[in-house]
Amino acid sequence: MVCAQRGYKCVHASDTRVWVITMAESFSLERRKLMRYLGARVIVTPRAGKGTGMVVKAQELAKKHGWFLCHQFESSANYEFHYNTTGLEILSDFEDAQLDYFVLGYGTGGTFVGAGRRLREHRPEVKICLAEPAEAPLLASGQKSERRADGSATGSHAFFAPHPIQGWTPDFIAKIVEDGVEGSPGYDEYMAVPGSAAVNMSQMLAKTQGIFTGISGGASMHAAVELAKKAPEGSVLLVLLADTGERYFSTPLFANINESMNDEELVISRSTPNFQM
Known part of the structure; x- marks a missing residue:
C-alpha cells in the first residue's frame, strides 16, 4: 500500500521503480493475491527452499537489477x-x-x-x-x-x-x-x-x-x-x-469449513417452500 501511494510502480524489471516480493510457495495463496492486488510482482520460490530460499532469491534479484533490498530480518x-x-x-x-x-x-x-x-x-x-x-x-x-x-x-x-x-x-x-x-x-x-x-x-x-x-x-x-x-x-x-x-x-x-450447505443448513432451507437449492 505504501508503494502504491508513493508511486513505486510494479512494472517490468527494466523500470527503475519496481516492487518485487519473494515468497515461498508454502505461504497461503491469499498472501500472493493480496500482494498482487496491491500491484506487486510476487516471485514464488520452491517449498523445499523454505524461508532461506526466498531470502536468497531476493538477494539475487536485488544484485542483478540494482534494486533496494529491505533486509527486514536484519535492518x-x-x-x-x-x-x-x-x-x-x-x-x-x-x-x-x-x-x-x-x-x-x-x-x-x-x-x-x-x-x-x-x-x-x-x-x-x-x-x-x-x-x-x-x-x-x-x-x-x-x-x-x-x-x-x-x-x-x-x-x-x-x-x-x-x-x-x-x-x-x-x-x-x-x-x-x-x-x-x-x-x-x-x-x-x-x-x-x-x-x-x-x-x-x-x-x-x-x-x-x-x-x-x-x-x-x-x-x-x-x-x-x-x-x-x-x-x-x-x-x-x-x-x-x-x-x-x-x-x-x-x-x-478452513479445512473443515464447507462451501456447500451441510445437512443442518439444508433442513433449514427446506423449512420454507421457496428458493431451495
Whole structure:
C-alpha cells in the first residue's frame, strides 16, 4: 500500500521503480493475491527452499537489477518502527494501569525487539513471554544460525521443521531476534506452541469471541492461555494477535469449513417452500 501511494510502480524489471516480493510457495495463496492486488510482482520460490530460499532469491534479484533490498530480518529500521509506534501505543493504552506480561511470537523480530525495548525502559516490571512453534524450537535449542557478513542466515537451522504458523519462525533465527535475545530486551518466559493447538485456538476465538485472527494469532493466544495457568492470580496479560483470518482460506484453518450447505443448513432451507437449492 505504501508503494502504491508513493508511486513505486510494479512494472517490468527494466523500470527503475519496481516492487518485487519473494515468497515461498508454502505461504497461503491469499498472501500472493493480496500482494498482487496491491500491484506487486510476487516471485514464488520452491517449498523445499523454505524461508532461506526466498531470502536468497531476493538477494539475487536485488544484485542483478540494482534494486533496494529491505533486509527486514536484519535492518534496525524494522524494530525502530515498533519502538516508536507499537511500543508507544502499548504504553498509552496501559498508562496508570496494571500490565504484567507481554506475550508474542517472532518472525523478523521487529515487534519483539522494538516494543520490548520500549517496555523495558518505561515498564520494567512487565515480563516478556516469547513463543515459537513446538515443531521448530530454534531458540529453545540454544543453537545460533550461521550468518553472512550482512547478518543474513547462510542456511536452514538444524532444529527447524515445517509448521503451520505462517509469519512465525522461519527456518533460521533472524539477526534482529538473535540480538534481542542476547541483549535487549531479552525475554522472561518461553512457550512452545504446537501447530494444531494454534489452529484450534484460532477457530475457538472466531466461534466464541468473534475474533477473526489467523493461525499465528491463535498461537499467541494459546501461549497466553498456558502462561495464565501458572501466572499469579490477578495477572494482566497483553497478547499480540498480529494476523487476520482472511489470509488463510486455502489453509488447514478452513479445512473443515464447507462451501456447500451441510445437512443442518439444508433442513433449514427446506423449512420454507421457496428458493431451495
